[in-house]
Amino acid sequence: MSRTTLDLWVGFFVVIGMAALLFLSLKVGNLASANFSESYVLKAQFDNIGGLKVRAPVKSAGVVVGRVTNIGFDTGSYRAEVTFVVDTRFQFPRDTIATILTSGLLGEQYLGLEPGGDVEMLKSGEAVQITQSAVVLEKLIGQFLFNKAAEAPAN
Amino acid sequence: MNGLLSVVRRLGRAVIDGVWRLGFATRFFGLLLLYSGQSLRRVHLTIREVYFSGVLSLLIIIVSGLFVGMVLGLQGYETLQRFGSGDALGVLVALSLTRELGPVVAALLFASRAGSAVTAEIGLMKATEQLKAMDMMAVNPIARVVAPRFWGGVISMPLLAALFSAMGVFGGWLIGVVLIGVDEGAFWSQMQAAVDFRFDVVNGVIKSVVFGAAVALIAVFEGYDCTPTAEGVSRAITRTVVSSALAILALDFVLTSFMFRGQS
Amino acid sequence: MSSESSATLVQLQDVRFAYGERVILRGIDLDIPRGKVVAIMGGSGCGKTTLLRLIGGQLRASGGIVNVAGQNLARLSTRELYALRRRMGMLFQFGALFTDMSVFDNVAFPLREHTDLPPELIRDLVLMKLNAVGLRGAATLKPAELSGGMARRVALARAIALDPMLIMYDEPFAGLDPISLGVIGQLIRRLNDALGASTIMVTHDILESLQIVDYVYFISEGRIVAHGTPDEIRASADPFVQQFIHAEADGPVPFHYPAEPFAPSLLGPGAA
Ligand SMILES: Nc1ncnc2c1ncn2[C@@H]1O[C@H](COP(=O)(O)OP(=O)(O)OP(=O)(O)O)[C@@H](O)[C@H]1O
Numbered sequence A: 001m002s003r004t005t006l007d008l009w010v011g012f013f014v015v016i017g018m019a020a021l022l023f024l025s026l027k028v029g030n031l032a033s034a035n036f037s038e039s040y041v042l043k044a045q046f047d048n049i050g051g052l053k054v055r056a057p058v059k060s061a062g063v064v065v066g067r068v069t070n071i072g073f074d075t076g077s078y079r080a081e082v083t084f085v086v087d088t089r090f091q092f093p094r095d096t097i098a099t100i101l102t103s104g105l106l107g108e109q110y111l112g113l114e115p116g117g118d119v120e121m122l123k124s125g126e127a128v129q130i131t132q133s134a135v136v137l138e139k140l141i142g143q144f145l146f147n148k149a150a151e152a153p154a155n
Numbered sequence B: 001m002n003g004l005l006s007v008v009r010r011l012g013r014a015v016i017d018g019v020w021r022l023g024f025a026t027r028f029f030g031l032l033l034l035y036s037g038q039s040l041r042r043v044h045l046t047i048r049e050v051y052f053s054g055v056l057s058l059l060i061i062i063v064s065g066l067f068v069g070m071v072l073g074l075q076g077y078e079t080l081q082r083f084g085s086g087d088a089l090g091v092l093v094a095l096s097l098t099r100e101l102g103p104v105v106a107a108l109l110f111a112s113r114a115g116s117a118v119t120a121e122i123g124l125m126k127a128t129e130q131l132k133a134m135d136m137m138a139v140n141p142i143a144r145v146v147a148p149r150f151w152g153g154v155i156s157m158p159l160l161a162a163l164f165s166a167m168g169v170f171g172g173w174l175i176g177v178v179l180i181g182v183d184e185g186a187f188w189s190q191m192q193a194a195v196d197f198r199f200d201v202v203n204g205v206i207k208s209v210v211f212g213a214a215v216a217l218i219a220v221f222e223g224y225d226c227t228p229t230a231e232g233v234s235r236a237i238t239r240t241v242v243s244s245a246l247a248i249l250a251l252d253f254v255l256t257s258f259m260f261r262g263q264s
Numbered sequence C: 001m002s003s004e005s006s007a008t009l010v011q012l013q014d015v016r017f018a019y020g021e022r023v024i025l026r027g028i029d030l031d032i033p034r035g036k037v038v039a040i041m042g043g044s045g046c047g048k049t050t051l052l053r054l055i056g057g058q059l060r061a062s063g064g065i066v067n068v069a070g071q072n073l074a075r076l077s078t079r080e081l082y083a084l085r086r087r088m089g090m091l092f093q094f095g096a097l098f099t100d101m102s103v104f105d106n107v108a109f110p111l112r113e114h115t116d117l118p119p120e121l122i123r124d125l126v127l128m129k130l131n132a133v134g135l136r137g138a139a140t141l142k143p144a145e146l147s148g149g150m151a152r153r154v155a156l157a158r159a160i161a162l163d164p165m166l167i168m169y170d171e172p173f174a175g176l177d178p179i180s181l182g183v184i185g186q187l188i189r190r191l192n193d194a195l196g197a198s199t200i201m202v203t204h205d206i207l208e209s210l211q212i213v214d215y216v217y218f219i220s221e222g223r224i225v226a227h228g229t230p231d232e233i234r235a236s237a238d239p240f241v242q243q244f245i246h247a248e249a250d251g252p253v254p255f256h257y258p259a260e261p262f263a264p265s266l267l268g269p270g271a272a
């Protein structure tokens, strides 16, 4: 095997290896559309975050606008503190409501942002003031049973 | 009593031998890195080794990747559709391949295909005094023979693992979408929503680089350290395959627990 | 103490060496004068290859001094040792050709590694060396396609590729037919004189070597037991020398590797 054919083979190998990497990045990992190159940080406190995880999507009107980066516990208020990044292309008013929602009945949980009408926009590092906690299924069922029990004697 | 003593003694000797070898391996790795600059400057040496460990492993990697993906497609669909989420097949196939199966299985195949060949080559060069002759000609065997083979492996491995994963996703698509009839749009879009570039793809590539370095190091070391006889070389080859497999699985556990701990 | 310009190229003073517990050399004193061809003889396993390794710096003496070109090998750094080795050529006992390269590339190897000569010049030099050992026509063959004697001649061509100042041959005549043997013997002599080099030759072929060498050392049991010019050797009454020249089985040079007496061990361990 002469050196030139060998080089050709190695070149071919590198090209298809790179193509595979590109395929994994773009087609599988969806790098092109999920590219939060420029983003700003926001915070929100919740009474209960349910099953929200780090890296969960942040959505507004169903569109992914950011990701959860950290989940902590504020010992002052005894509430969960969620830190998340939002793409700078998307600006939200100061009276935006942050809600923890579930996709489908048992699907993964995500952070929903519902914009208000304020003219001032949230700046990096600020906290979303109005939040709504996760719907905890056990509580819901408990409430339902309690209501049912309360109704029962009337019937 | 006497038997027990001899068992203890043999155990002790094995431990000391092991530590000794580990020390030698560490020094060997240091020398390897030290002389790498020298050999990387003569890039055609490394290109040659990329040919031998990378290009010659292409076929086995592509075929195995395809089959693993197809099996994932069949089994994954079977399980997922019990929960009515056959659409998530793309997620299952892509995540298991990029995170685990791609790097790990490709590295295992690489160890038995390319790692053993490297050990055999270096071992035979040692057994036939070629390394000594080279050293006598004032050419450092670590720089001329060992380092290019090591870097050839380190370069080839991530490319092979990526190919394996890509072929696997293709195989899963073939079974899921073409054969079973999972919705094409759901297959890709769910996959793209769930697979994160930084988290899944990049971590997978990091894993494959680490595995490549581990396998290549084991292979060149076993060859360089072997007893210079036919039997010694054959034993070194066996050791390369076995220790590579153990190293890959142990490293995979360590890396996984660092990369994916407490997340999702 | 010899210096760079002195008449002695290689000087061994009371050199001792052991593989672990097994002592091989017990105090060797030996001089290789510049420009001379020196033969080293001795029974199989007496440590001749070991001696060449010591001079090449591949093994380190456990005692005594090995001096090459005025430099004490024990004091050299790896870099200095490599600089010295570029001026040495060694023919290994078993050839040690690179099996993944053609004959041509084998001989070209030292030239390509250590010089920046243009490919045409390297080609000419390699073919010249191959022509000297009579194998120019075999340039494209792989080592696996060579006979033992041919492989040894290729290895010889490779050893002299860089025109070294010190050439060491480990049994250059093994596996050669009588005709090649004579030719190679003459070649070794001519190379030495043409290059102004010094030659150390390990050999068992006493009659052939007495015709071409300037000096002979006999080694037995880790020591120099006899030495002299070919004429002195031929005239010598030394029992070692006599045994070698006449190839007698019995004599001071033992045929057996050191072992316990045979008879008791034949009777089995229980018999003792
Ligand atoms: N790597 C080694 N480890 C242990 N002992 C060795 C080793 N190499 C050689 N020996 C021992 O050293 C002694 C001398 O070996 P050496 O190869 O120098 O012999 P030699 O004189 O070249 O013999 P021959 O003429 O057969 O080639 C031998 O008895 C051998 O048993």
Ligand SMILES: [Mg+2]
Pocket (backbone or CB within 6 Å): C048, C049, C050, C093, C170
């Ligand atoms: Mg020998």
